[in-house]
Amino acid sequence: xxxxxxxxxxxxxxxxxxxxxxxxxxxxxxxxxxxxxxxxxxxxxxxxxxxxxxxxxxxxxxxxxxxxxxxxxxxxxxxxxxxxxxxxxxxxxxxxxxxxxxxxxxxxxxxxxxxxxxxxxxxxxxxxxxxxxxxxxxxxxxxxxxxxxxxxxxxxxxxxxxxxxxxxxxxxxxxxxxxxxxxxxxxxxxxxxxxxxxxxxxxxxxxxxxxxxxxxxxxxxxxxxxxxxxxxxxxxxxxxxxxxxxxxxxxxxxxxxxxxxxxxxxxxxxxxxxxxxxxxxxxxxxxxxxxxxxxxxxxxxxxxxxxxxxxxxxxxxxxxxxxxxxxxxxxxxxxxxxxxxxxxxxxxxxxxxxxxxxxxxxxxxxxxxxxxxxxxxxxxxxxxxxxxxxxxxxxxxxxxxxxxxxxxxxxxxxxxxxxxxxxxxxxxxxxxxxxx
Amino acid sequence: xxxxxxxxxxxxxxxxxxxxxxxxxxxxxxxxxxxxxxxxxxxxxxxxxxxxxxxxxxxxxxxxxxxxxxxxxxxxxxxxxxxxxxxxxxxxxxxxxxxxxxxxxxxxxxxxxxxxxxxxxxxxxxxxxxxxxxxxxxxxxxxxxxxxxxxxxxxxxxxxxxxxxxxxxxxxxxxxxxxxxxxxxxxxxxxxxxxxxxxxxxxxxxxxxxxx
Numbered sequence: 001x002x003x004x005x006x007x008x009x010x011x012x013x014x015x016x017x018x019x020x021x022x023x024x025x026x027x028x029x030x031x032x033x034x035x036x037x038x039x040x041x042x043x044x045x046x047x048x049x050x051x052x053x054x055x056x057x058x059x060x061x062x063x064x065x066x067x068x069x070x071x072x073x074x075x076x077x078x079x080x081x082x083x084x085x086x087x088x089x090x091x092x093x094x095x096x097x098x099x100x101x102x103x104x105x106x107x108x109x110x111x112x113x114x115x116x117x118x119x120x121x122x123x124x125x126x127x128x129x130x131x132x133x134x135x136x137x138x139x140x141x142x143x144x145x146x147x148x149x150x151x152x153x154x155x156x157x158x159x160x161x162x163x164x165x166x167x168x169x170x171x172x173x174x175x176x177x178x179x180x181x182x183x184x185x186x187x188x189x190x191x192x193x194x195x196x197x198x199x200x201x202x203x204x205x206x207x208x209x210x211x212x213x214x215x216x217x218x219x220x221x222x223x224x225x226x227x228x229x230x231x232x233x234x235x236x237x238x239x240x241x242x243x244x245x246x247x248x249x250x251x252x253x254x255x256x257x258x259x260x261x262x263x264x265x266x267x268x269x270x271x272x273x274x275x276x277x278x279x280x281x282x283x284x285x286x287x288x289x290x291x292x293x294x295x296x297x298x299x300x301x302x303x304x305x306x307x308x309x310x311x312x313x314x315x316x317x318x319x320x321x322x323x324x325x326x327x328x329x330x331x332x333x334x335x336x337x338x339x340x341x342x343x344x345x346x347x348x349x350x351x352x353x354x355x356x357x358x359x360x361x362x363x364x365x366x367x368x369x370x371x372x373x374x375x376x377x378x379x380x381x382x383x384x385x386x387x388x389x390x391x392x393x394x395x396x397x398x399x400x401x402x403x404x405x406x407x408x409x410x411x412x413x414x415x416x417x418x419x420x421x422x423x424x425x426x427x428x429x430x431x432x433x434x435x436x
Numbered sequence: 437x438x439x440x441x442x443x444x445x446x447x448x449x450x451x452x453x454x455x456x457x458x459x460x461x462x463x464x465x466x467x468x469x470x471x472x473x474x475x476x477x478x479x480x481x482x483x484x485x486x487x488x489x490x491x492x493x494x495x496x497x498x499x500x501x502x503x504x505x506x507x508x509x510x511x512x513x514x515x516x517x518x519x520x521x522x523x524x525x526x527x528x529x530x531x532x533x534x535x536x537x538x539x540x541x542x543x544x545x546x547x548x549x550x551x552x553x554x555x556x557x558x559x560x561x562x563x564x565x566x567x568x569x570x571x572x573x574x575x576x577x578x579x580x581x582x583x584x585x586x587x588x589x590x591x592x593x594x595x596x597x598x599x600x601x602x603x604x605x606x607x608x609x610x611x612x613x614x615x616x617x618x619x620x621x622x623x624x625x626x627x628x629x630x631x632x633x634x635x636x637x638x639x640x641x642x643x644x645x646x647x648x
Contacts, residue, residue, distance in 0.1 A: 005646040083556045083592035124606035163539030179495030181537040240558040240596030247597040247642020328557045
């Protein structure tokens with residue numbers, strides 16, 4: 001069943017005319033005929049979980065916003081920066097009105113009068129398309145004062161970022177939207193209580209909000225029948241890396257992962273095997289080929305020791321050394337760490353340095369254990385999860401490919417034609433290892 | 437990824453070895469309280485004022501305002517910051533603190549055309565590192581290469597379906613091979629559409645059941 005990608009390549013779907021012809025903005029009319037409480041109930045029964053990475057139930061999140069007449073905000077997180085993720089890009093580019101309609105409906109449910117789409121600065125085309133779509137929606141009365149003659153008013157602004165992974169983290173995003181450096185904030189207070197400009201703020205991912213019109217059209221109960229019990233609905237999965245047909249595929253949650261990687265994306269190139277894969281962007285712990293039959297949904301992925309994350313599957317085949325993968329991941333998070341919390345700032349840096357030592361054949365036998373313990377000390381010890389986002393995949397790689405890291409180090413050491421490197425000699429001597 | 441720029445003293449933080457000038461007056465908002473106001477081009481002023489009107493707090497306009505100034509000046513030069521600061525009624529130092537945080541805001545003069553080559557995991561699995569190297573070599577060898585091109589390795593640009601890819605003045609193209617490099621740079625320099633047949637904008641969705 002396709003909800004988001006259905007007929008997405010229809011020419012002109014980004015215009016109001018074609019979107020309306022296909023039944024667009026009917027969900028908004030239906031939603032405005034309900035009370036906000038009834039609408040919220042629909043969202044809750046749909047079981048929709050956030051599509052940005054954390055997988056938090058959307059209806060519950062909306063209900064956290066306090067009632068009352070204070071200034072409340074809705075922010076759409078369109079800073080899609082998780083490596084491997086490109087679903088929001090395709091949705092915003094081809095069906096921007098789905099997102100706008102979803103935002104207006106969600107703002108009615110949450111009682112928010114001002115809404116912002118924070119889109120990453122690199123998405124120039126998509127931001128231009130959103131701007132154009134927004135002008136049409138305003139002119140048609142779907143956005144602005146008294147939406148379609150109702151009591152509900154909402155303003156919407158497309159805000160362009162300027163290139164920073166950390167601005168996809170919700171509180172970093174809020175600081176950036178307030179015109180500051182994108183440093184994450186201490187939580188609690190959570191944004192639902194104190195977010196943008198200190199007001200209660202609902203933050204949702206593009207795909208989550210773009211799904212809302214479908215939920216209203218189908219009804220929460222019908223939507224909840226899609227997928228599996230704890231992960232309802234459909235999900236756009238971005239598949240990339242060593243596969244023959246990379247791209248976005250919409251599937252019902254709970255299908256076997258093998259079906260995604262081999263069935264839809266065509267599997268690795270001829271003659272190659274899956275070595276490992278990230279099920280939810282580069283910050284999810286890697287899984288191996290034997291995990292290919294794990295159902296693709298939130299809870300099954302968690303049970304398998306990883307996470308669904310943003311729904312970005314990255315496949316690595318057996319032609320790539322695991323060290324290369326680890327190095328790319330670690331260097332990325334080192335570059336993107338905002339530097340506010342010590343475990344993340346220093347931990348990402350030291351992890352890269354230790355990986356470089358392995359690559360040069362200068363690591364000592366204890367280095368992998370030290371590296372693993374660095375990861376353990378990052379997790380849960382920072383204001384946001386950027387550090388965890390490196391620690392989880394790196395930790396899983398050390399655990400699952402330990403022999404390969406050791407062999408890599410040994411081979412590099414041999415290539416240099418020396419028994420032990422100057423860097424490791426001191427450490428080895430200190431532990432009596434050289435006498436043996 | 438390009439190496440982090442470092443100063444002669446080895447740090448990437450400027451001026452840590454120089455003493456603070458205690459005689460210097462504190463920074464002021466240009467054009468406020470008697471401090472001289474810079475000449476701000478009317479178009480830039482109008483654009484920034486347009487952004488200011490969209491937010492309850494004027495600071496929120498910092499990113500769009502800096503981006504507008506960068507389009508005009510080529511980078512966030514001291515002059516550009518001064519002009520934005522004057523219209524936004526904030527200090528230039530505040531804007532500098534913002535500009536230094538974001539990858540797309542340039543705090544050094546750069547080439548006219550930005551060429552961001554994605555070197556993150558999905559692209560690197562498909563040969564992005566060789567592509568970046570070829571791009572850098574070709575740009576360096578081109579006449580006026582440094583003035584024309586700003587070739588950078590970039591973090592995930594969110595287009596792993598066309599890996600390896602690049603964003604040329606904001607236009608996504610891919611999948612690229614090293615053979616595409618000369619044409620890509622020529623197109624960018626001439627202001628033509630870059631590799632039209634490889635632009636992401638024209639690519640259909642991969643899902644076979646999506647269709648039209």
